[in-house]
Amino acid sequence: MNGIIEILSDTKLDYKQKRAALSSFAENSLPYVDISDKARKYMEDGIICNLNEGNAPYRPRYVLPDYKKYFENGSKYLNIKKPSDMYEAVNALLIIYNYVPSITGYPVYLGNIDELLEPYCDSVSERELENLLKMFLINIDRNLPDAFVHANIGPKDTKVGRIILNLEETLKDAVPNLSLKCSKDTPDDFIKLAIKTSLEIGKAYFINHDELVKVLGENYGIASCYNALKIGGGSFTLVRVNLKEVAKISKDYNDFIERVLPDVINCQCEIINERARFIVEKAKFFESSFLAREELININNFTSMAGIFGLYECVEILSGMKMGFDNIAYEMAENIIKRAYELVKEKEGLYCNGYSGKIGFHAQSGIDSDIDVSAGVRIKTGCEPEIFEQIKLEGKLQKYFDTGVSDIYIFDKTAKNNLEGVLTIIKGAFKNGIREMTINTSDSELIRITGYLVKRSDIEKYEKGEPLREGTVALGADSIKNCGILDRKVRGI
Amino acid sequence: MAYINKIILKTFIDGPGSRMAVFMQGCNLRCKYCHNPETWNLCIHCGECVKNCKKGALFFEDGKVKYNKDLCAKCDVCINVCPNNSTPKYEIMSAGDVYKIAYYNKDFLDGITLSGGECTLQYEFILELFKLIKENTKLTTFIDTNGYIEFDILKKLIDVTDGFMFDLKALNSENHIKLTGYDNEKILKNLEYVSKNGLLYEVRTVLVEGFNDSEDEIEKISEYIYKLNSYTKFKLIPFRPLGVKGELSNMESFDKEKFEKCYNISKKILKSRLKD
Numbered sequence: 133m134n135g136i137i138e139i140l141s142d143t144k145l146d147y148k149q150k151r152a153a154l155s156s157f158a159e160n161s162l163p164y165v166d167i168s169d170k171a172r173k174y175m176e177d178g179i180i181c182n183l184n185e186g187n188a189p190y191r192p193r194y195v196l197p198d199y200k201k202y203f204e205n206g207s208k209y210l211n212i213k214k215p216s217d218m219y220e221a222v223n224a225l226l227i228i229y230n231y232v233p234s235i236t237g238y239p240v241y242l243g244n245i246d247e248l249l250e251p252y253c254d255s256v257s258e259r260e261l262e263n264l265l266k267m268f269l270i271n272i273d274r275n276l277p278d279a280f281v282h283a284n285i286g287p288k289d290t291k292v293g294r295i296i297l298n299l300e301e302t303l304k305d306a307v308p309n310l311s312l313k314c315s316k317d318t319p320d321d322f323i324k325l326a327i328k329t330s331l332e333i334g335k336a337y338f339i340n341h342d343e344l345v346k347v348l349g350e351n352y353g354i355a356s357c358y359n360a361l362k363i364g365g366g367s368f369t370l371v372r373v374n375l376k377e378v379a380k381i382s383k384d385y386n387d388f389i390e391r392v393l394p395d396v397i398n399c400q401c402e403i404i405n406e407r408a409r410f411i412v413e414k415a416k417f418f419e420s421s422f423l424a425r426e427e428l429i430n431i432n433n434f435t436s437m438a439g440i441f442g443l444y445e446c447v448e449i450l451s452g453m454k455m456g457f458d459n460i461a462y463e464m465a466e467n468i469i470k471r472a473y474e475l476v477k478e479k480e481g482l483y484c485n486g487y488s489g490k491i492g493f494h495a496q497s498g499i500d501s502d503i504d505v506s507a508g509v510r511i512k513t514g515c516e517p518e519i520f521e522q523i524k525l526e527g528k529l530q531k532y533f534d535t536g537v538s539d540i541y542i543f544d545k546t547a548k549n550n551l552e553g554v555l556t557i558i559k560g561a562f563k564n565g566i567r568e569m570t571i572n573t574s575d576s577e578l579i580r581i582t583g584y585l586v587k588r589s590d591i592e593k594y595e596k597g598e599p600l601r602e603g604t605v606a607l608g609a610d611s612i613k614n615c616g617i618l619d620r621k622v623r624g625i
Numbered sequence: 626m627a628y629i630n631k632i633i634l635k636t637f638i639d640g641p642g643s644r645m646a647v648f649m650q651g652c653n654l655r656c657k658y659c660h661n662p663e664t665w666n667l668c669i670h671c672g673e674c675v676k677n678c679k680k681g682a683l684f685f686e687d688g689k690v691k692y693n694k695d696l697c698a699k700c701d702v703c704i705n706v707c708p709n710n711s712t713p714k715y716e717i718m719s720a721g722d723v724y725k726i727a728y729y730n731k732d733f734l735d736g737i738t739l740s741g742g743e744c745t746l747q748y749e750f751i752l753e754l755f756k757l758i759k760e761n762t763k764l765t766t767f768i769d770t771n772g773y774i775e776f777d778i779l780k781k782l783i784d785v786t787d788g789f790m791f792d793l794k795a796l797n798s799e800n801h802i803k804l805t806g807y808d809n810e811k812i813l814k815n816l817e818y819v820s821k822n823g824l825l826y827e828v829r830t831v832l833v834e835g836f837n838d839s840e841d842e843i844e845k846i847s848e849y850i851y852k853l854n855s856y857t858k859f860k861l862i863p864f865r866p867l868g869v870k871g872e873l874s875n876m877e878s879f880d881k882e883k884f885e886k887c888y889n890i891s892k893k894i895l896k897s898r899l900k901d
Contacts, residue, residue, distance in 0.1 A: 518634055520730045546637040549901065553643035553735060560732035
């Protein structure tokens with residue numbers, strides 16, 4: 133009961149955050165889903181971590197509703213008809229967002245919003261269009277105050293996409309997180325507009341669309357931090373392995389590869405499958421969700437995600453060398469990732485119908501409580517090599533991740549006057565295997581923590597103990613302290 | 626082989642797009658405001674830097690000063706104490722060496738820019754390098770020059786160069802002599818020739834108080850560029866004392882308000898052709 137009192141009296145939490153914390157508390161009063169003692173031990177030792185998903189999951193972690201279908205058919209459950217103009221379209225989206233389940237309680241995927249809204253442009257004047265989109269974005273930031281709430285635009289050039297990028301630059305809000313899908317058909321000046329926005333506010337992500345289509349087909353979305361998943365589906369769970377900790381309990385590299393890593397990943401997949409089973413069979417999610425009933429999601433598009441992080445430290449422990457500076461370290465890094473990928477793919481993923489029965493592989497971006505361990509496969513912040521070298525090395529690793537991986541490149545302010553140059557670097561990165569990346573400048577008001585953004589000024593408020601709308605600010609502030617986020621190398625002249 | 630002061634793998638300010646910049650050792654002007662006077666001369670192996678290097682990164686071998694990069698603390702004491710306006714840290718590289726670096730990073734680059742010092746003093750190297758670049762990549766080739774070049778050499782360079790950036794110290798000949806020690810007649814002739822060939826990407830002028838910052842000079846230089854052609858961009862750069870040696874080393878940074886005034890004078894004439 134003390135836990136409940138603690139939540140109720142926490143002055144850093146507002147009403148909604150307390151309600152969410154209470155619901156987690158209730159869920160966690162149940163025992164953890166049925167897993168082996170060995171798997172439980174790995175969790176207790178911090179080798180496997182399920183990212184605060186809770187003991188008894190009653191909804192998938194990531195849900196990507198098919199908003200296109202929602203626009204075509206409307207929704208009986210929501211009593212929403214097929215939209216006939218821009219007002220109804222925006223309204224329909226803002227309504228359904230409140231009904232999309234996730235771990236945080238906020239929708240992690242808002243749809244390919246420019247593609248969805250573009251057909252309604254002619255129903256309003258230019259001025260109305262801009263005003264509506266502005267209200268749409270402000271509404272999302274204020275009502276869904278969670279930086280994992282993620283909208284997509286592109287790859288086609290759209291009027292709506294361009295207006296959104298311009299508005300985002302002026303609004304400077306952390307929410308929504310934003311991704312631009314870039315294909316060979318995306319016009320350069322559309323990407324350059326996104327670069328301009330990114331150099332001011334750290335979003336959008338740049339997504340190598342052509343590459344992801346090869347992995348997931350056309351029908352994919354970027355959700356939460358940078359998770360690539362099928363639309364009309366999602367992921368039941370994300371359970372991650374701390375490679376640094378795995379290295380620590382291995383005798384040497386061979387022991388790591390042959391004995392310890394297979395054992396840990398075996399347990400990781402066991403946990404993942406038990407969590408998926410619980411959602412489907414025990415909580416009967418698909419039987420109770422109107423999204424499933426109205427076929428806005430379908431279990432056949434779902435998967436689960438096996439994440440890894442701490443590769444940099446893992447390699448450091450096993451080889452005594454540093455990724456980014458020693459070729460041998462990098463060869464080792466790629467071998468470890470390849471091995472982990474193969475181990476995950478050997479296992480059957482329960483209800484992972486969207487990935488041919490396999491669990492998705494994910495480079496997890498780290499959380500606030502991670503101390504001295506690097507996100508995903510990234511090189512430790514502050515220790516990055518020269519930028520082109522970093523991109524080439526990361527590009528070799530990104531190809532193994534089919535449900536999300538990303539890196540962050542920080543430029544100095546001279547980039548703002550040379551969008552063409554940044555475009556060349558992004559295209560070069562795609563050519564060298566980068567699937568997802570983001571850019572920012574060192575003086576930006578919004579700071580990209582690992583996959584999401586927080587405002588510099590909000591972090592200062594949080595430090596002073598002021599209650600804030602966005603729970604992610606707290607995560608961000610602690611990440612900055614624990615993970616050296618602000619030490620990222622600036623790419624200067 | 627050429628004397629290379631420094632290579633920067635990525636720059637956004639030395640021409641269009643993302644570029645690799647190669648700064649070459651040696652210069653034929655002696656601008657009072659030069660921010661990199663250590664690029665003027667080749668090393669005469671006097672050893673003053675060796676005496677002052679606290680990390681042991683500099684030493685004598687066969688009577689010549691040698692440099693061990695791995696021990697260097699990048700404190701730049703060697704540059705500050707050099708009585709000869711040089712540096713012990715420049716390298717001797719072949720066109721093939723520099724080409725290999727550009728080729729390795731070609732996916733991330735729009736082009737390569739040679740700068741200095743005065744890079745055209747080593748024009749044979751540039752011809753060889755640019756030829757390699759042109760034959761094997763899609764990268765563009767740019768030269769950043771003070772324009773004090775023999776006309777015949779310029780003509781050869783034009784064949785392999787996609788764009789030139791000229792540092793025009795002053796339009797008024799007297800001002801030019803005061804700032805650099807040389808008349809600008811040859812420079813202007815070269816600049817006009819490059820302009821006629823459609824290759825004058827940018828002209829840059831560093832504003833130095835009392836030397837080239839009069840309203841008259843700004844107006845004339847802007848009008849001169851305006852009439853040259855319809856495409857060349859102009860960039861005004863405020864003087865900063867960083868790196869400057871000699872007479873102007875104690876001069877303060879160019880006044881912000883004054884700079885704005887100069888900028889506005891030029892903006893009226895050149896409009897969007899004046900760079901921010």
